[in-house]
Amino acid sequence: MSDPMQEIRNSFFIECDELLEGLQDALASMEGGDHTSETINVAFRAVHSIKGGAGAFGLDQLVGFAHTFETVMDDVRSGSLAIEEHIVQLFFQCADMLSDLVRVSRDGELLSEDEMAPLVNQLKALAGEDAAGGAEPEPEVDFQPMGIAIDLPDLDLPDLDQSDDAPEEESSAGAPADQGEAIEAEGADAGERDVNDASALSHLFEITFRPEPELYRTGNDPLFLLRALEALGRAETTCTVAPSPDLAEYGPNTSLLSWKITLSTNVDAAAIREVFDFVDGLCLLEVTKLEPGSEAEAGTAPAQPADSAPEPAITASPPAEAPRKAAPAAPAPKPAATQDTPPKAAPKPEADADRAGGPGQASQPGATVRVDLDRVDRLVNLVGELVINQAMLSQSIAATGLSGNSKIATGLDEFQQLTRDIQDSVMMIRAQPVKSLFQRMGRIVREASASVNKTVRLRTEGETTEIDKTVIERLADPLTHMIRNAVDHGLESTETRLAAGKSAEGHVTLSASHRSGRVVIEITDDGSGINRERVKSIAESKGLIAPGQDLSETEIDNLLFLPGFSTAKEISNLSGRGVGMDVVKNAISSLGGRIAISSQAGVGTTFSISLPLTLAVLDGMVVTVADETLVLPLSSVSETLSIGPEDVRGLGPSTQVIRVRDVFVPLIDLGTELGYSQPRSKYDGAIVLLIAQEDGKRAALVVDGIEDQRQVVIKGLEESYGRVPGVAAATILGDGQIALILDPTDLLANASGRSRPEPNLAIA
Amino acid sequence: MALRDQLRVLVVDDMSTSRGLITQALDGMGVSHVSTAADGPSALESVARSPVHLVISDFNMPGMDGLQLLQSLRQGAKTAGVGFLLITGRADKEIIERGRSLRMNNYIAKPFQPADLKTAIEAIVGRL
Structure with a gap:
């Protein structure tokens, strides 16, 4: 875990970029004649927010400039300064300066005061009489804080009065303090859930959930599943620890916990099972629909004995506390006390989640997630592997000679489609406006x-x-x-x-x-x-x-x-x-x-x-040269031709050209150029790829054969091999073979003196 | 059991940096039941779903400003009595007066140190 302050600082600079973007937008609107207070406010707020954040990190220069800028903007906002063209232009320059300041501040540097002086002076001149006042500390305002009473033993949240279950929970929370933090937290959480119960929840389910060790091994966390259940309605969750086995049986790979959830909800059993889709086969799951009324009380019953439990059983058997993620798969009769102290396991992580602001953020519409680019790239790479794997599978299945309408073949088609869709979706994550x-x-x-x-x-x-x-x-x-x-x-x-x-x-x-x-x-x-x-x-x-x-x-x-x-x-x-x-x-x-x-x-x-759209895949032409398989970007190949000896002409001692529709194009033998083979003596039936560059330069690459045109996944080589002239990257083909992806531009530029590509040599 | 272990706080600020900083400061005081919201409407939604003792809100937010949020809280039957600490860019007399009329419990002017925040909170809820 890195330093939380450092993380906040990093996120501040990311946020600054967004604010600066918003500022530019608002200024552009103002420039376009939009002088509404909302637009001016957006601009003001952006500068204000940057100033606020910068203050927290002691970025004094940034704070100072933002303050001066903000003061003038405030005058515009209040109407004491008219929005004129030159003011907007000045604001644009200030926004640029602000953006520079943010950039240098990120690296812990400063701008020279000389550089800033002209703009700062212009701003101060505009602020005029205000400038002096603005920089002064605020006048004292007489304000007497108003206290509120928080009654601790009852955990008297201001608005927890409507729940039927509340009294029980409160008594639980009110139990002697030595009962432990987790219990207290559960009291609070239960209170929180009770609020949900406001509207009628029509169905009642009892859900038994016991993870198999495999569930943990595959990186799943029961907490997420339990939370997902809670999101469906009002859940009473009790956790059971299997009867404590010998210490020897504890281990990172054993599963000791199971949960019973009584859920009041409006969804059906299928929707509940859906929550467990990802752990299908990795846990024991029973979903039983209960009749409302009679069973409802049974459902809440386990909560009550908890109050009378003298000591949480888990505390009584210390080892159980450590392997929170462990419980033997075997269900067995459990001592009542154990059964009744479920909260120990669950609430703690919940409290952590609260701290992370989980519930508050989950509800924000259009929320975004900031993800480290490395993680996205890892996903991109994995999907690349998936595409390759799928191609290999297709190839080996094709090799078995299965008919096109066999189930395997159609299944494979769908698989291919899905792979493409996944690939597109992943690429979209990397896309930015x-x-x-x-x-x-x-x-x-x-x-x-x-x-x-x-x-x-x-x-x-x-x-x-x-x-x-x-x-x-x-x-x-x-x-x-x-x-x-x-x-x-x-x-x-x-x-x-x-x-x-x-x-x-x-x-x-x-x-x-x-x-x-x-x-x-x-x-x-x-x-x-x-x-x-x-x-x-x-x-x-x-x-x-x-x-x-x-x-x-x-x-x-x-x-x-x-x-x-x-x-x-x-x-x-x-x-x-x-x-x-x-x-x-x-x-x-x-x-x-x-x-x-x-x-x-x-x-x-x-x-x-x-x-x-992306740099991760490429439409390529797969060719063979001297038994080597190579890939050329399809975009650079304008034409393919088959030539005979009569098409090739010598131009000087070492240059050969071919004539393509009245234009001579220099010939480059790829095998020779890459050092795979000796110059060929004759070009009988040779295949030529006509490479056209944007500037009109052309060259003809001689290859032995063309295999295919297909999308290939680009695998960078520079990290391992440095930059290799003429080679852009590599890829893995469907049969698992590695092929180099050539860079035609580089290849032509580096082509040895024998066949230097020239601008079009028109025939006179 | 100290107050800080039980106090439930909602932090409202449109800037995630500020939310992070305040949450971090609260964490330093031992207050860990902290949830966050990025604007007034989601703050109201959040307190309706999980009640809190104290709302710490920025004044300057798009859409609904901090005092408009306070007004909505005071009008809600369940949230009328919630503690409210306003964070302002500067101690503007007009803002403070508006806050006073809405029974704002306290305010704090930016920039502030965690210790200032603690003092401002303790003035509302008592010793943490």
Whole structure:
């Protein structure tokens, strides 16, 4: 168990991210003209809550800034400060600063006061006369606390008056204090349950539940089952310890406890049995319906003798206390005293659960659970194994030659479907809306536009679109760069815009949507579009293309992705950070994504990124090369061809090309490239995979055969082997064989001098 | 048997950090029967289901603020007499006055130390 304070601190920072997101939303609404008090309140509350939490952890700098920010927001809230455009913009900057402060505070660091001063001064100037007062300690308010009387012996909860059973329970609670804490706790718990009894519960059941040792061994906990029963109505639970055996019989694997539950409920026996579904066969379970009335009293009866029991029997036989989770399976007559002191085992954990806030939280609608990412990843991995296992099973069953409509085959089909469904569901756990990512881009736009003196508004669409968390994280850098590019290069200066009859304010739109099993993110600006003449002349001057080469518009646009290409006449302090679009493209490719450009002169440019929903599975093409089985991402294979010797031409001493529809494509023999085989002497009947990259680069990979197209589960290798050039990961195939998943982009980039891939060599 | 072993408390705050901190502080005082709620409506639901002696609630919450919660508690037949400790961002006179009129038992201004919280609670329920 880690330090609880540390855990709370961690959760504080997670909560801060949520609050900052809420703040951004509220400010965006305010910017859009929504000045309702609820919106302003949301913004105020976010800052206020961050301040409150930060105070508890002694994050003074964060508290100080949040306080100043909050003071001005409070003025807006109270109406003494009008919401004007420049105020909202200032709030945006403050929100960014707050977000920075949260980030550095997390690492126990501080921002320099110089960095904060300009904003703090602006805030203080706005707060004006208020600022001085705001920082002062609160004026003393005269308030006399009002005590309440809590009558301990009766545990007089303010509202426990309506229950019939209450007097008995109270007398139990009122028994001599040395009866032990557990009994006291049970008294309180019983009181709590009595409240449930308000409405008529029509059925009465007696449930006997005795776990077999196997139940414990499989990690089940009777407490959860008992709680689930309690949730169905009003439960009287008694626990029985088997007659104390010899000490020698106690052990972690014995089962000594059994429970009898009298349940008043509105559900039927089937619903009760459902509670025990997961432990079916691991316990003895009897559900008997009792006639209401006569048996009802019998049901509550065991509670009474408890009062008179001089000492809890469990305390009398000390060893029984230790193995709380242990009881011999064999039922046997039990001494009355033992039978009557059931609460010992159950209530203690219940009290613990209370402390954890269990009951309070269970009822919250739309509740979320925060789970460590490691646990989710473990589940993802296990499901991956399941998929592999299922594939192996299918393969070996197919090998037996069973007919397709045999029961096994149909059962297997269902199994396969279920496996897919589980896989999809698990992947969904890792999925996150792109909203947080998009919000970060709002800040980039604000900063970028300020530094190049343009007025730019960012619009976002499809913020709820979900993608794998890792994809979102790794998308931040490329997206940041593209947004900066859009502001810096995409949009014209204000004067140029006005001259062209456009609005002075430039627009950048960031959108996300699902399209045929992938997520498409588009960055659109309403600028002047790509100046293709200039792009082409730059590419020529940098030797990236042959002078006068005839290129289509798309081909020219794609030149932007070539390494070392930069169109900025003067390097502005934004885009010219040594990161070109080639880096962006590589980052996208490493996520299994593709990037494309479309641009219209005078109207604007759209960069469109298409990404897989998850990084855990991949649609692959399984091929054989020199008796090795390899997998290539299906997305990179544009075409497969069978070639003969006549298709291959030499180009220089070591490069060979093939001609595909009037275009020569460099040939890469995969076997040779990977060192599996000697260069082949002739390409008779060789199979070629045409690899097309986003930039239009192509290459032809020679393989021996194509086996299959299928979904494969990606197993990372980097942890064990580091990064291997040309290899993206590995997978386990249906027959248990391990196959490497190749990275075509890397492969082409690293291809030995023999067959360097070139940009399309058009036939003259 | 000390009061702290029996005292049942409900902590209401929209921030899970605050709920955690207060629960932690209560735990440090030996008060372990603590349940939590993230907003006013679920707090009302929670006390109806399992009654408590004392409600510790933040003032500034979305939807129903701490004093609106207090008002609903005072109007409920079963919850009218429950102890109520309000946590405020600052000791705003207006808030305190509103609280007083709703028979708020005590308040505490943020930020506070566990010892301050203990004092504020003990002023309501007696020595823990």
